[in-house]
Amino acid sequence: MAGKKVGVLALQGAFTEHEIALARCGARPCQIRTELEIEAVDALIIPGGESTTIGKLMLSFGLLEPIRRRVKEGMPIWGTCAGMILLAKEIVDMEQVRLELMDIAVKRNAYGRQVDSFEAELEVEGLQPSRGVFIRAPYVERVWGHAHVLCRVKDKTVMVREDNRLATAFHPELTNDLTIHQYFLRMLN
């Protein structure tokens, strides 16, 4: 994975934090705002932020179809928090623009408002324990098809892998722990 060019969708949200983590892992991060830039990367991260804002900007600037096509051709993609919402085929009790690339039903702001945001220890299948930062976080209410649950917190699913697609309800980019970023980069091989 060394030197692989990993794009971070830079429409809104915590994209620089992902860039820093990727660089520490030895990958080459770059910010993505246009269709042309999407064609030039080996993998893509949809960062945390406001999912409705990011969705609207993806629609207005014609990024939904190019991302869908690249992912269906095999490009690895990872969504954190808002990114997880944007990857879901279903959103519980809500309708909003999204990529619809994973067989998961996601509930937004599922743990409550900001005062209910929390940090927790994570036990991810096959990985070392790590720290999870959940900010107005969603969780996965249901999975089907090829979607495989990798981690649960407070009896809720918070990390799912489906072939070349990864979704986390939490923010590894806000910690110094590179475990999940390294896991994603292994998906490029």
Added chain:
Amino acid sequence: MYETGTYKLKSGLAQMLKGGVIMDVTTPEQARIAETAGACAVMALERVPADIRAVGGIARMADPSVVLQIMDTVTIPVMAKCRIGHFVEAQILQSLGVDYIDESEVLTPADEKYHVNKLPFKVPFVCGARNLGEALRRIGEGAAMIRTKGEPGTGNVVEAVRHIRQVNDEIRWVANLPDEELMSAGKEMSAPYELVLEVAKLKRLPVVNFAAGGIATPADAALMMQLGCDGIFVGSGIFKSGDPGRRAQAIVAATTYFNDAAVLAEISRDLGEAMSGIDIMTIKNEDRMQERGW
């Protein structure tokens, strides 16, 4: 096992707001327009700064009903303002469940000497600053996000530009000082020493820094982003303009594509009338909201 209200969670939410636009709204209808336009959060208040300026008198925390109605209307984060030093208004806003509190100079200060001690609160705070010392004092009190003060309710970006340039100047100054001069630098700015050390190391503020106070056009938003702000607050600039929905959407796009003049040209077209605005020189010193805060 589960921790809530940590500083990482408070500053983390501000990190999630970066690259976005936080819009002042006074009704659920305005909140819906803001959300539809792509706002990353809304600020619930009773009057936008331009009206506070026009009406005069004492400006206080909004009626909890207004805040709750707006919280019920949108799915994006909802912020609300308390007066400087009014820790009971802050306690009330926290109990309502707002996602961020702005201890704001837009409202009439409740304390002429002390700001709210923001550390014991579970809800995060954003505060205004005109220079590095002011920003670090607020962070020292527990603010997890900073914004320029600008001059609210004027539609005039000049003060926000002055404030971000001042903060950036002082960060460059601190970052280039030898270690033995940092204590005196802190003394000179009336800033906590540990935070001065952190700025010297990071070469930026340790928290997210937004632009606020006078942003009225997509070009204003892009200007503040190019000057190094992490995101944009728009107060009166949207709902005091001719076509709020369109203007709001354009400012959102400008905050993302702030470095792309061709996109900025396209989205700046046919937005209708901007808010009329006020020349700062015509506002008496004692009427300048930016002078509030200690």
